[in-house]
């Protein structure tokens with residue numbers, strides 16, 4: 199029996215959301231009195247032994263360039279083989295785009311109940327029950343898993359990374375790798391930007407900014423804060439901003455520590471994607487804007503007057519000329 | 520070409536979320552039901568476009584739900600499906616639902632199965648992957664563009680940290696999101712025509728669920744907004760730094 203954490207990597211670096219999953223897996227393993235282990239798929243990252251600091255005792259590497267592109271079908275087979283060989287009873291994924299592609303397939307293959315979008319450690323005393331987000335962040339459900347093997351996909355930014363002393367043993371796992379039926383003809387990864395779902399701070403703009411030429415008010419602040427940028431749906435629809443920045447019910451759901459909403463009304467469909475943010479700041483000239491009801495801090499004012507002053511104040515705070 | 524589009528029913532995006540029966544049931548009284556936006560705007564409309572460019576294409580719709588799902592499936596037919604199958608069952612277990620869809624898919628021998636990216640109520644984003652595994656087919660998740668040349672699909676999809684282009688032979692399962700197509704409004708002809716399109720009701724195949732919902736919970740209400748005067752935005756920065764400690 200063990201807890202097995204899938205470690206998603208980006209250019210040889212384990213993703214932050216996977217470190218959260220590792221910390222979660224380790225805490226769960228402790229609760230269950232079993233070891234926590236990890237697995238990486240594809241060309242291996244450097245220094246995996248240091249992942250021991252997140253509580254993982256052993257890292258299995260399925261180190262093969264044939265696995266560098268994500269094919270859910272191929273990944274499922276190798277992960278199922280590993281899980282069966284190691285006797286893993288709980289598998290933990292980050293509920294990021296990789297987790298969403300792989301965990302459901304693996305659930306079928308291992309006959310393991312899946313809870314996608316977990317936000318807390320499971321209740322294990324009676325029935326194994328996991329708290330997850332439902333209704334696009336407007337509520338939670340406590341979902342019981344009734345199968346012997348269980349899979350949990352943890353929502354990014356819902357469990358803190360815990361690190362202490364420790365080194366993991368790194369072992370290679372020789373899995374049978376199927377030929378992928380999916381040919382990847384091009385890959386276009388955004389480099390240098392903070393991925394929206396992993397960002398601690400997100401600065402977001404709405405139609406109140408009037409046009410793409412004014413987006414400096416959003417991007418300047420984001421750059422100063424090391425934040426990712428986002429937007430409301432109409433802004434992406436009219437191509438002021440790229441579609442992958444659109445947050446909300448039909449866009450991406452995020453849960454940063456700080457969500458900075460500039461000239462966004464706060465329609466219920468927008469809130470559905472951002473209401474899990476820990477702190478919400480709203481700048482809007484309309485005191486009746488619904489966003490103020492969901493906000494922690496707000497300024498009723500014109501973004502074109504308020505934002506330059508905020509940017510100057512943050513510059514001063516950060517010691518930037 | 521035969522396409523199966525998975526259609527689910529969700530509360531209207533503005534619906535008030537509340538629970539009854541000791542927080543074990545969604546309070547559906549007075550709730551307006553809609554087709555899950557990802558299923559309607561992206562999966563279904565892209566399938567319709569494929570039929571428009573190749574009229575020999577047949578689009579079947581499948582939904583796992585009870586009789587109260589019929590208005591939703593009729594609307595989907597009005598938009599452009601050819602016929603619909605409703606598996607008469609009420610379940611929130613992804614494995615149960617996926618198994619029903621896989622069963623229909625096997626019987627119908629489809630070249631393509633489209634699902635939405637996720638249901639906006641239970642947020643599983645799981646059904647597509649599960650159906651693919653049950654059918655032992657490739658699964659391309661989170662597609663933003665889909666083109667077909669004979670039996671080769673070229674798909675742009677979102678992956679963690681970016682996008683990639685895939686080439687895959689049919690048959691396959693695809694989950695669809697923004698970018699695939701544009702929302703359409705059903706026209707009068709479609710609405711009239713939908714009435715005479717077949718809607719077949721079948722009983723579910725017996726499958727053991729893997730999960731069950733024990734209870735629901737609403738998040739605690741916000742304490743209320745703290746307003747900072749517009750002529751002193753510097754104060755906001757100070758608060759965020761010194762008090763909230765988020766910057």
Ligand SMILES: Cc1cc2nc3c(=O)[nH]c(=O)nc-3n(C[C@H](O)[C@H](O)[C@H](O)COP(=O)(O)OP(=O)(O)OC[C@H]3O[C@@H](n4cnc5c(N)ncnc54)[C@H](O)[C@@H]3O)c2cc1C
Nearest residue numbers: 404405406430431446447448449461462463467483484501
């Ligand atoms: C099924 C469905 C799904 C949807 N999904 C999403 C989704 O995922 N994400 C999403 O964002 N939306 C979604 N929407 C759309 C949503 O209902 C709103 O229309 C949208 O969020 C509004 O965007 P906005 O706030 O940028 O624009 P607006 O509603 O136009 O609001 C602009 C705001 O800016 C303020 N403003 C204007 N000028 C200034 C100024 N100079 N200074 C300060 N403030 C100013 C205004 O007071 C106003 O509050 C969905 C809608 C439907 C029906």
Ligand SMILES: Nc1ncnc2c1ncn2[C@@H]1O[C@H](COP(=O)(O)O)[C@@H](O)[C@H]1O
Nearest residue numbers: 525527583634635637638643644645646
């Ligand atoms: N009850 C259902 N009947 C038919 N299709 C469904 C059902 N539930 C979900 N789906 C499909 O599966 C997709 C993903 O759903 P989910 O995994 O629940 O988030 C949806 O967008 C639908 O296309």
